[in-house]
Every structure is written in C-alpha cells, then in structure tokens.
Amino acid sequence: MMVVLIISIVVGFLGALTGLGGASILIPILVWFGVPVKYAIAAGMVAIIATSSGSAASYVREHLTNVKAAFYLEIFTVIGAIIGATVTTVIAPRLLYFLFAVFLLTSFYGLSGRLREEFPEAVVQDRFSKWLELDGRYYDQAAGKEIEYKMTNATLAGVGMFIAGLAAGMLGIGAGAFKVSVHELLLKMPSKISSATSNFIIGMTALAGASVYFASGLLFVGLAAPMAVGVTIGAYVGGRILNRFPNLMIRYLFLVIVFTLIIQMLYKGVTSQ
C-alpha cells in the first residue's frame, strides 16, 4: 500500500496542475507493478473522483472554475460516458489503445498550435452561449490583473464534450486532455479556467464510470483506499500552486504529458494481443 500511496501522490499533483484526471498515468504504472488491469482501471476511477474533488475544491474557492459552463457540459459528458462504457463491453481492447492515441494526438496538435496565446482575444458570443450566460472573470496572479472572458460555440462544445465523455467511458479515464481542448479551442476559455473546469467535470464522469465497476465487483478497497488518499494529497498541493504558474508553463507541461501518453498508448496497442 505504501508504494501505491507514494505513486498516487505524484500522479495527483500532476493531475491537478494539468487538468488531467491522472488515471491515464496511474493505471499503466499499477499494471507495471503487477496489478491486474481491470482492478487498476476500477480503482483508477475512484482515484479520479478524489483528484477531481480535491483540486476542484481549491479552484472553486479561488473562482477559477466556471460552474455554469461545467453544469451545461456535464449533461453531454455524462451521457457520453454511459454510452462509452457500454460500447467498451463489445469492442476489442487493442482498438481502444489506438483510439486512445488518436484522441490524445488531436489534443496535442490543437494545443501546440496555440502556444503563443496566453489569453483568448475578444470573443463574440453566439446567441445560445449568451443565453447560457457563459462568461466570467478571475484574478490571474501570474499576470497581476483581472481577466474578463466570454465563451462561444456552446452547441459545438456540447458535441465535443459528448465525445470526451464517450472516450472517458470507453477508455476508463477522465479524458481531461480532450476536455481541456474542447474548452480552449471551441469555447475559447482561458487555459487556467479550462484546467479548473475540466477537473470539476471529471469527477462527475468518473462517478458514472465507477458505478459500473462497483457493480462488477472489480473495485478493491485495499487498492482504491491508498490511491484515493495519495491522489487527494497530491491534488491538494497541485491545486494550491496552480495559480502561481504562467498559463504558458501549464500548457507546456500539459503537452509533454500528452505526448508521453500518445507514445505509451501506441506501444500498448502494438504489443497487446
């Protein structure tokens, strides 16, 4: 349990800084330590809830989460997760690894093209986004000023979040990378708000996924408990220091992690039976 605890602390920290749920890092590490993959995925789902809730508590208190956008987007991501989990029961695991790599690649490509942009430029809201009141403001410590922002493309973002939920349900992850991409590329959300809102939404997606593993008897307390404790501690520390980093640094860190995951998933896809 001690090894699992320490690994989980590190993963929780990274998850909070990047907006990733952490399970996509934690699951392969546990498998490497000899934990059966299904048990690792099941416990990973609970760890995602802990990461999400732990860091989301800090972000919400610091007004970095756009809760209205989160609630609207949760409709789509939860439905997607339920359908995705159902699809996984009939699809070959090898195909899942390649799908994983492809969807991460789209995130990597989309964000790497926008590395020079710290904050979204003046956004003209469409009518539906305006009706949903998708806007906000926050104080950015790194920039030393209050940032006002508006979001747009709410309909398209809903579709994007459905796909994110589908991927999360299919792959047993939070799909934080894809969610952050949808927030930034479609909704035009500032990256700090995007990471915080992604963390908020991931908990809900993970709960829907965890319910499936719970009913299947794949969730073991001896594994899930140290993971939950570890990622919570890591996420708490990560959440407290997020606002002290410039947006660009967070995005670079995010890209490095996404790139590593792409390589890892392609490797698993090629080597799995």
Place this chain on the structure above:
Amino acid sequence: MREPSLEKLETIISYILIFGVVASVIIETVGIISHYYSEGNINITFEPRFALKGANLFIFIGSTFQDFLRGSFTSLNILNLGLALLMITPYIRVVASVGYFGMVRNIKYFFITLLVLAILTASLITH
C-alpha cells in the same frame, strides 16, 4: 463585479467538496492503520471480501451505515465507508446545486442541473 449568487454557490460547492474529500481521506487513513493492526500488514490483496460490491451505490452506502449503527467497526467497514463517502461527494454537489438554483429561482440552471442529476441517478441505480 462577479455574480453574487454564483459566489454563494461556489462557496457551498467548495465546502461540500472539501468536507467530502477531507472526511474520506481521514476515514481511509484510519482504515489503513486499522487494517495494519488487524491483519498485521498493509499488503494489497484481492480476496473477494475486499471487493466493494452491492446492488447499487445507494444500497451499499445504506448497508455500510447500518453496519456502523450495529457497532461493527471493522477495518473493512471503515475503508468501505471512506470510499463510499468519496464516491457520493460529486453526487451531493449536484444535489446542492439543484437546490440552490431552485432557491434563487434561476429556472434555466435549475433544469440544467436537474437534468445532470437525473442522468447520474439513472446511471447509479441501473448499474
């Protein structure tokens, strides 16, 4: 100026998440220590008795609390309680949001959050 009602909701959600996470972490830590003293080690085992299982999450939480009310404070029950509390935390924040938007008569977000709650409840009951 930020929307005042939204700030209140953010504070409520923050407290729910903090309470859920802190309480579950404390309970889990107590459970792990208790497990060490009762089992003599903290090795991870995959025996069936360590699997979380129930008809659905709500029934599992109910039966875990019933065990505590009956005075069954085993390390397994403590660990189960911690995980159940963690899993129910995001659910409670949606319930609180529905209640809050209803109270401040924000019909738009009342129905949006209610829809999220309905989908999530259906998923938790049917699995």
